[in-house]
Amino acid sequence: MNHESVTSMFGTGAQGAAGKRETDHSPGAVVHSWITTVDHKRLGIMYILYAFLFLMIGGIEAMLIRLQLAVPDNHLVGPETFNRLFTMHGTTMIFLVAMPFVFGFGNYLIPLMIGARDLAFPRLNAFGFWLTVFGGFLLYYSVIGGEGMTGAGSAPDVGWFAYSPLTARAFSKGHSTDYWILGILVGGFGSIATAVNLLTSIVCLRCPGMTLMKMPLLAWLYLVVSGMVLLAISPLTAAQIMLLLDRYLGSHFFDVQAGGSAVLWMHFFWIFGHPEVYILVLPAFAFASEIIPVFSRKAIFGYPAMVAATVAIGFVSVSVWAHHMFAVGLSSTSNIFFAVSTMLVAVPTGIKIFNWIGTMWGGRIRYATPMLFSLGFLIQFLLAGLTGIMLSAAPFDWQLTDSYFVVAHFHYVIVGGIIFMIFAAIYYWFPKATGRMLSERLGRWHFALFLIGFHLTFDTMHVPGILGMPRRIYTYGADRGWGTLNFICTIGAVFQAAGILVFFFNLIRSLRCGRVAGNDPWDAWTLEWSTSSPPPEYNFSRVPRVNSRRPLWDLKHPDDPDSNYE
Amino acid sequence: MVLPIHNMQCETDHFSPQCARQLRPWPKERVIRFAGALSFAVGAAAQVAKAEVDTNSTSIFSPASAPAHLIVNLAHFVLLVTGGIFVVVLSLIIYAAIRFRHRPGEDESLEPAQVYGSDSIELAWTIVPLVIATILALTTARVIQQIQNPLRPAAAVDVQVVGHQFWWEVRYPKYGIVTANEIHVPVSDQASREPTFIDLRSADVVHSFWVPRLAGKLDLVPGHPNSLWIEPEKPGLYLGQCAEYCGTAHSLMLLRVYADTPAEFARWVANQKAEPVDDPSVAAGRRVFESYACINCHGIAGTSGDGHFGPDLTHLMSRDTLGAGAAANTADNLKAWIKDPGHLKPGVLMPAMNLSDDEIDALATYLATLK
Numbered sequence: 001m002n003h004e005s006v007t008s009m010f011g012t013g014a015q016g017a018a019g020k021r022e023t024d025h026s027p028g029a030v031v032h033s034w035i036t037t038v039d040h041k042r043l044g045i046m047y048i049l050y051a052f053l054f055l056m057i058g059g060i061e062a063m064l065i066r067l068q069l070a071v072p073d074n075h076l077v078g079p080e081t082f083n084r085l086f087t088m089h090g091t092t093m094i095f096l097v098a099m100p101f102v103f104g105f106g107n108y109l110i111p112l113m114i115g116a117r118d119l120a121f122p123r124l125n126a127f128g129f130w131l132t133v134f135g136g137f138l139l140y141y142s143v144i145g146g147e148g149m150t151g152a153g154s155a156p157d158v159g160w161f162a163y164s165p166l167t168a169r170a171f172s173k174g175h176s177t178d179y180w181i182l183g184i185l186v187g188g189f190g191s192i193a194t195a196v197n198l199l200t201s202i203v204c205l206r207c208p209g210m211t212l213m214k215m216p217l218l219a220w221l222y223l224v225v226s227g228m229v230l231l232a233i234s235p236l237t238a239a240q241i242m243l244l245l246d247r248y249l250g251s252h253f254f255d256v257q258a259g260g261s262a263v264l265w266m267h268f269f270w271i272f273g274h275p276e277v278y279i280l281v282l283p284a285f286a287f288a289s290e291i292i293p294v295f296s297r298k299a300i301f302g303y304p305a306m307v308a309a310t311v312a313i314g315f316v317s318v319s320v321w322a323h324h325m326f327a328v329g330l331s332s333t334s335n336i337f338f339a340v341s342t343m344l345v346a347v348p349t350g351i352k353i354f355n356w357i358g359t360m361w362g363g364r365i366r367y368a369t370p371m372l373f374s375l376g377f378l379i380q381f382l383l384a385g386l387t388g389i390m391l392s393a394a395p396f397d398w399q400l401t402d403s404y405f406v407v408a409h410f411h412y413v414i415v416g417g418i419i420f421m422i423f424a425a426i427y428y429w430f431p432k433a434t435g436r437m438l439s440e441r442l443g444r445w446h447f448a449l450f451l452i453g454f455h456l457t458f459d460t461m462h463v464p465g466i467l468g469m470p471r472r473i474y475t476y477g478a479d480r481g482w483g484t485l486n487f488i489c490t491i492g493a494v495f496q497a498a499g500i501l502v503f504f505f506n507l508i509r510s511l512r513c514g515r516v517a518g519n520d521p522w523d524a525w526t527l528e529w530s531t532s533s534p535p536p537e538y539n540f541s542r543v544p545r546v547n548s549r550r551p552l553w554d555l556k557h558p559d560d561p562d563s564n565y566e
Numbered sequence: 567m568v569l570p571i572h573n574m575q576c577e578t579d580h581f582s583p584q585c586a587r588q589l590r591p592w593p594k595e596r597v598i599r600f601a602g603a604l605s606f607a608v609g610a611a612a613q614v615a616k617a618e619v620d621t622n623s624t625s626i627f628s629p630a631s632a633p634a635h636l637i638v639n640l641a642h643f644v645l646l647v648t649g650g651i652f653v654v655v656l657s658l659i660i661y662a663a664i665r666f667r668h669r670p671g672e673d674e675s676l677e678p679a680q681v682y683g684s685d686s687i688e689l690a691w692t693i694v695p696l697v698i699a700t701i702l703a704l705t706t707a708r709v710i711q712q713i714q715n716p717l718r719p720a721a722a723v724d725v726q727v728v729g730h731q732f733w734w735e736v737r738y739p740k741y742g743i744v745t746a747n748e749i750h751v752p753v754s755d756q757a758s759r760e761p762t763f764i765d766l767r768s769a770d771v772v773h774s775f776w777v778p779r780l781a782g783k784l785d786l787v788p789g790h791p792n793s794l795w796i797e798p799e800k801p802g803l804y805l806g807q808c809a810e811y812c813g814t815a816h817s818l819m820l821l822r823v824y825a826d827t828p829a830e831f832a833r834w835v836a837n838q839k840a841e842p843v844d845d846p847s848v849a850a851g852r853r854v855f856e857s858y859a860c861i862n863c864h865g866i867a868g869t870s871g872d873g874h875f876g877p878d879l880t881h882l883m884s885r886d887t888l889g890a891g892a893a894a895n896t897a898d899n900l901k902a903w904i905k906d907p908g909h910l911k912p913g914v915l916m917p918a919m920n921l922s923d924d925e926i927d928a929l930a931t932y933l934a935t936l937k
Contacts, residue, residue, distance in 0.1 A: 079814050079912050159811045165788060166771045166813060171731075256789035262772060263790050296666070302683035305692075327774060327783050327809075329766075329792035332714040336707045343699040343706075347692065353655065354691040355683075360662040364678050367667065375663055382655055386648040393644050393706045395637045395713055398782020399626040402774060402809040468624025468778040470809040473817035479622050557677075565682055 038122035039537055043129050044108025045433060048426075050133060051100035052504075057140075058092035059500060061085050063493055066457075070490035072478040082474035083157040088139075090160030091180065094276070095187055096136045098414065101422050102283045103132075103194045106222050108433065110198055112528035112535060113216045115207025115544040120200040128193030135187025142179030156180035159472065161273065162243075164254035164265035169247050178247070185240040188233045195229035198222055207527070209546040213307070214566070216526045216549065217300060220307050221286035224314040228275045228282075231318055236272035239265060266328060270321040278317040281413060282310065284381075284421035285352055288374055291428050292356050294524045295371035296363030299562065302355045303549060309348035309355075316345045326397045335394045342392035349385055353378065368522075369443030373424035376451055380416030384409060387462070402472075405465025411458050423450070423503070430510070431517030435533040438514060442506035446499050453495025460488045525550035624778045624805050630825075631780040632754075632761070632797040633713045640709045647702060713782070716761075716795055723751060723762040729773030729786035729808070731915055732815040733877055733890040743838040744865070746877030747890045748822045752831040754797045760828075761797035771813060777806030777823050785810055798825035807891070814913025820891025838881055842868055842936055851932025854925045863916070866936065876916060883937045889914060901930045 034042060065085050068076045077085065107125065111118055119125050143155050156176045158167050167177050202223045206215065243265070245251040252258035254265045293300045300306060322330060322338040330338075356378060365371065387409040391397045400406055423446070430438050464482040476482055520529040530552060531540055548554055548562035629635045727749070728735040736745045751762040766775055768786040776783035780796040798804065808819035826834060852869065855861065861871035867880040886895055892911035893899040903910055904926050906918040921929065 079817055083811075083814060083816075157814075163772050163810070166811075171771055171813065261789060262787050297677050299680050299682050301681065302688050305683065305688050328785050328787060329790060332710050335710050335714070339706050339710065340703040343703050346699055347695045350695040351688070351692055355688070357655075357658050357662055358681075358683075358687070360659075360666055362678055362681060363666050364668045364672065365663065365666050375659075378659055379656065382659070383652065386652055389648050389702065390641070390644050393640055393702065393709075395706065395709045395782060396641045396644055398713075398784070399634075399637055399641075399778060402776075402783065466626055468626065468776075468805075470774075470776065470807060472811040473807075475817060480624070481622065562680075565680075 038118075038126045040107045040111050040119045040122065040125060041433070041535065041537075041539075043125055044104045044106075047100045047104030047107060047129060047132070050136070051097045051104060054092050054096035054100075054136060055500075058089055058097055059497065061089040061092065063497060065089060066490040066493040068474060069476075069486045071487065072476055072480070072483045074475050077474070079474040080154070080157065083159075083472070084155040086472055087156050087159050087180075091139065091156070091184070093414070094160065094280075095184060096139070098280045098418060099187070099191060100132060102225070102280060103128075103191070105283060105287070105422075105425060105429075106198050106225075107194070109429065109528065110201055110219060110222055111205070112432075112531070112539055113526050114202060114205060114210060114219055115527050115540060115546065116201060116205040117538050117540065117543075119197045120205055121197050124193050125197050128190040128197065131190030131193065132187050135183045135185075135190060138186060139179055139183030142176045142183075161269050162265075163269075164243070164246075164262050165256060167243060167247075167265075168255060178244070181240045181244055181247075185237060185244075188237045188240070191229055191233050192237075195226040195233070199226040199230070202226070207544050207546060213304070214546065214549050217289035217303065217306055217310075218286040218526075221282045221289070221310055224310050225279050225282045225286075228279050228314055228317070232272045232275035232279060235268050239268035239272070242268075263325075263328060266325050267322070270324040271318070273324060274321040275317050277410075277413065278313060280418050281381075282313070284377065284418045285310070287421045287425040287428070288356060288377060290524075290526065291370045291374050291424055292359050292378075294428075294522050295368060295374070296360045296365050298359055298363040299550065299553075300355070301358030301361070302351075305351055306355055309351040312348040313345060316341060316348070320345060323392055323394075323397070324401075326394045327401050339392055339394045343389065346385060346389055346392075353382060353385075368427070369438070369440055369447060370424040370428040370522075372444070372447045373420050373427065376447070377417055377420040377424065380412060380420060380454070384412035384417055387412065400465060402470055403465035404469045404471055405462050407471050408458050408461035408465060411461070415454060416458065420450075420454075423447075426507075428522065429528075430507075431521045432528055432533050432535070434511055434514075435517055436510055436514030437517050437521060438510045439506050442502055442509070446502045446506060448499075449495050449502060450499030453492045453497075453499055456492025456495060457489045458492070460485050460492065520552070525553040527551055622805055626778045629779055630798055630800055630802070630804065633781040633795060634779055636709055636712055637782055640705065643705060644702065647698060651698070718763065719759045719761065721758065721760045722795075723760060724765065725749060725751065725762055726765045726767070727775060727786070729766070729768040729770070729775075729812070730875075731770050731813050732808070732819040732911075732913070734819075734821060735769070735874075735877070738835075738838075741835050741839060743835065744878045745838060745881065745885070747820075747887065748824065748885050750824045750826055750831060750834045751796065751798065752828055753799065753801050753825045755799070759797065761795050764794045764796065766792040766794060772810050773808045773812050773819070774810035775806070775821070776809040777804050777821060779804050780806075780823060783809045796823070798823075801825050801827050801830070815911055815915075818890065818892045818911045818914075820887070822887065822891065834884075837884060837937070842866065842880055844868065845935045848928070848932040848935050851928040851930070854921065854929045855932060858919055858921070860919070879933065879936060881936060882933055883935075897930065897934065900933060901926050904929055 034046065037043065064077065065082070068074055068082055107119065139156075154174070154176050156179060158172055158177055158180065162177070162180065165171060202215070202219050242251065242253040246253055246255055246260070252260040254260045254262060256262050289300055289306060320338060320342045322334060323342045326335055326338070387405075391400055391406065391409060427438050427443055430436075464485045467481055469476065469480070469482045517533050519531065519533055522529070527544055527546070528535070530544065544551065548566050550562050554561035554563060626634070626641070627638060629638045724738070724740055726737040726739060728737070734747050736747070736749050737743065752760050754760040764775070766784055766786045768788040770788065772788070773786040774783045775786060775794060777796070780798060781794055784792050784794045786792065802825055804823040804825065806821040806823065808816060808821070812819065855866065856870050861869070861873055863873040863876035865872045865874065865878045865880065883895070887893065888895050888899055888903050889907060889911045892914075893903065899910065904919070904921065907914045907916040908918065
């Protein structure tokens, strides 16, 4: 069966619809239509473009940090600027890059993959997006409008987890900390709105035949992610409000001298902060669980176990937050509890890695760019997980935490795991969103440069941590023995930046003159590949009906459909 | 049934030379050469790191005190376990990635056999990690108990460390000593153990006490007193620094722990307890100290200065560094520090007092007598 007949089974009719509608193509009208849109696909694309914008800004901040640390006793930027750079780099990459990527892909893919015409609440969706945008610009407005610990016109300089009482007005007199609080507070409401929307859509809008256990794994992972966003962002929002009250209305939640508690802020922040790591990494798992099967030409290995592992990670990950606080001086009982719960997360995570290997086993793996990035992800996430186990051994953590080892560890998770899978996802779904293929040749250059840069920087970065280099210092003495290693890290950063530039060039060039993709360029199996590329506003002209987890496999193999085995 | 394969770059004509190049199997000698280069690089990096650290090592893998030894032993065990897992799983990934790659010329129309899972295999790779996690958890719990709930010998020395932006106040309640930034403790030998118990508090924001060769780090949190112990085996200087971001000058909040022989330690204690000599020849400098705002923040026993915002200067000359390790304690640095502390330590809270050069000279001469 060819894919025209696949298309006709589910119906698209994009071309037909376009012919009938009168559309205004003047620039003003196009901008207006994007700003006022409630279409999940357009909002998804805008989330991703927004993430690209801040990826560049956060990347420039990272480059400046690396240049400053490249050699000992460097004075390229002073401590004031350096402190702002790492605060803004962390805040930007988590809240303005990683989260928008997560929600962008969720927005774009969930309705298409569950056979729906949009999310459950399209206008809430637009509201959430514009709140996120407002939050990001509010944060960066601090560069003009704020004043931190030092000087006028500064960005926040309290660190991305902003430990109290450094954020109290006694220590941060100016308004930059307020912009930090408000930016995250506003963006947080946007995240909650989107999570409610995704959760409702996945529960209520699945097409006929798609029972929970017949959903694509991506939908399962986003279901858990959305639940975790509700659980995790709420305490963060509450903490930001408490901090604002402390700063301006004389409350004493975190004011130690008036009976408040500095440790309370840490608990609030990390009960957000650790689930947040899983909020970011579960979508990476989601992309891997779609991409690895398609390029291995095999069904996902152990679907029920993958679902169970996802739910288990969701539950366990809300009970591990204080492993960020082993050095705070909690009781030995608490430390043991959080060490044990953290080690337990390794079990469901391990199941996932093994099941991906099981999927590749016996397959016929095609190394197109999405699969190259997925393979990089698999190996790097393995290593990130293992350094995570080292950190979960609390006494070992007493040495490693707040050193460059932990910086290397979480960049291994976020860059080596999450960002690699985001690149894989962009190479994989770009043809669906734009109708054109990204260049494979440039994709391989992007992959090679980024891979080399990543390993130069972050493999090396573990070592200065072991040699006693704490994080967040703007410079270090030449006699400390950290110089050579830091220089290697900086060289790696240059390679990574070059890879990103190739990537952006690829995006722009392929958008104009990439090969036309067709509906189903990867010969894939989930519903989004049954409609046109790009899909029409209403996604499917007829609501699809499915019998298995791989509806397009069933159509392509009517003699031996998956529904016989599930 | 024939399946259409869409748009895969190489499938369109998989006999073209370009595709053959991309998909040719990896020659064995190339793999070996790569592995050789990799191990050389790792070895060279280790050499470089080693050569550099011999002078002022703060490596967590060269412990010199009981809790640091306990941590390193646990670390070796964890590294062994995680290293084993890494080798096994990485081999599986690489084997699958190479063995099951698409090869040119394979029958495109046939999909590989679809396997949906295997209960026995999946059960195995759930139970084995669970067992490993249990072993690691029990080992870790034991070391946590050993370090957090130690037995305290009667001879233990007590030190109080109070974190300030951006320096360390150091007190010895039993001896009535108040000093700053440089901690002297006795060496402990196995026959008569003399560990030091350090009480950690903060006067302002969160700091963290980290001397990697002596113990793991522990935070100084306002309103949340903590306690840490160290037990250095060999005399020497152990470097550390604040490991929790505490504001602008966080980078230069360094820490020095001197492990002294019992005789040296007794001598140091006696010197710290001694009243400073009142030397009339430096009265002009003392007058500068007492007539400016210096006394609001700094204390010197026997003078009107009894401030606590800054380090106590009664025995300033017994310390090797200025400004919590920002500069060596030399006559020139001392003058430069008084003239403009922010030049040596950007972000320091001590202001430049706009003293004249004569006043600075007199003050520095006076301070130089505070042995």
